[in-house]
Amino acid sequence: xxxxxxxxxxxxxxxxxxxxxxxxxxxxxxxxxxxxxxxxxxxxxxxxxxxxxxxxxxxxxxxxxxxxxxxxxxxxxxxxxxxxxxxxxxxxxxxxxxxxxxxxxxxxxxxxxxxxxxxxxxxxxxxxxxxxxxxxxxxxxxxxxxxxxxxxxxxxxxxxxxxx
Numbered sequence: 001x002x003x004x005x006x007x008x009x010x011x012x013x014x015x016x017x018x019x020x021x022x023x024x025x026x027x028x029x030x031x032x033x034x035x036x037x038x039x040x041x042x043x044x045x046x047x048x049x050x051x052x053x054x055x056x057x058x059x060x061x062x063x064x065x066x067x068x069x070x071x072x073x074x075x076x077x078x079x080x081x082x083x084x085x086x087x088x089x090x091x092x093x094x095x096x097x098x099x100x101x102x103x104x105x106x107x108x109x110x111x112x113x114x115x116x117x118x119x120x121x122x123x124x125x126x127x128x129x130x131x132x133x134x135x136x137x138x139x140x141x142x143x144x145x146x147x148x149x150x151x152x153x154x155x156x157x158x159x160x161x162x163x164x
Contacts, residue, residue, distance in 0.1 A: 039150065039151055075154040
């Protein structure tokens with residue numbers, strides 16, 4: 001069949017209950033391979049309204065929304081150091097590049113775990129917000145999936161904000 005005539009190819013994929021586990025698994029795999037670190041369950045941690053670093057990757061196509069990675073500046077620095085095999089204290093632009101790339105890899109890994117999504121969903125170029133006084137507001141009017149994991153004892157939030 002001609003792909004231009006296959007309307008199922010363009011229909012939206014609806015989130016399921018298992019996506020929390022898929023999101024967590026995607027993050028764990030990326031951190032193990034790229035940073036040599038095992039993420040663990042964080043337990044009961046209040047999700048802060050603000051964070052020091054937020055990396056975001058947009059999703060468009062069969063799944064529309066934003067995948068985000070939020071953490072403290074200290075955690076972002078540790079992630080960059082492990083990813084680059086250097087000492088903590090890298091330049092700020094290096095830290096931004098590292099967390100952007102990690103977020104991008106988690107988004108790419110996540111979309112390959114859902115049948116039909118790998119080729120039916122495009123990822124945007126990652127964006128990073130840093131600072132102490134900001135709040136992230138997703139304009140996506142849909143579901144939100146978020147998991148809090150421990151990266152070397154520090155909380156790390158991976159979120160998926162979906163448009164309807």
